[in-house]
Amino acid sequence: MKRNATAVWNGTIKEGSGHLTTDSKVLDSTQYSFNSRFAEGIGTNPEELMAAAHAGCFTMKLSLDLTEAGFNPTSLETKGTVTIDNGVITSSHLSLKADIPGIDEEKFQEIAAGAKANCPVSKAYNVDIQLEATLA
Numbered sequence: 402m403k404r405n406a407t408a409v410w411n412g413t414i415k416e417g418s419g420h421l422t423t424d425s426k427v428l429d430s431t432q433y434s435f436n437s438r439f440a441e442g443i444g445t446n447p448e449e450l451m452a453a454a455h456a457g458c459f460t461m462k463l464s465l466d467l468t469e470a471g472f473n474p475t476s477l478e479t480k481g482t483v484t485i486d487n488g489v490i491t492s493s494h495l496s497l498k499a500d501i502p503g504i505d506e507e508k509f510q511e512i513a514a515g516a517k518a519n520c521p522v523s524k525a526y527n528v529d530i531q532l533e534a535t536l537a
Contacts (some may be wrong), residue, residue, distance in 0.1 A: 404424065462520035479498075
């Protein structure tokens with residue numbers, strides 16, 4: 402399985418702007434810019450998308466792990482926060498609120514820790530990154 406997105410950027414880093422489009426069209430020429438990334442401008446940014454991806458992946462993995470352990474989660478709500486400091490992504494923080502009937506605190510913490518360590522996005526944040534660059 403492969404998933405695709407396309408980024409287009411026009412202009413300089415501060416005055417320019419770009420847009421992002423995914424094959425699913427959930428993002429369809431969605432604006433991003435220097436201001437949406439480093440200030441409070443309108444549009445999205447890579448770190449916001451990373452936070453959403455991590456929160457979504459972790460929450461789905463947690464649901465799977467809970468179900469496999471015999472628990473039926475009523476509600477799982479995760480806020481993801483990606484921090485960028487001096488141009489470097491320094492952390493991704495997951496904050497979970499869960500409603501899971503019949504689970505005790507120790508088992509809940511154990512399963513949540515496993516989901517955090519093993520969701521595909523958590524694993525991807527520590528992988529080798531390769532680049533294929535071609536000039537038109």
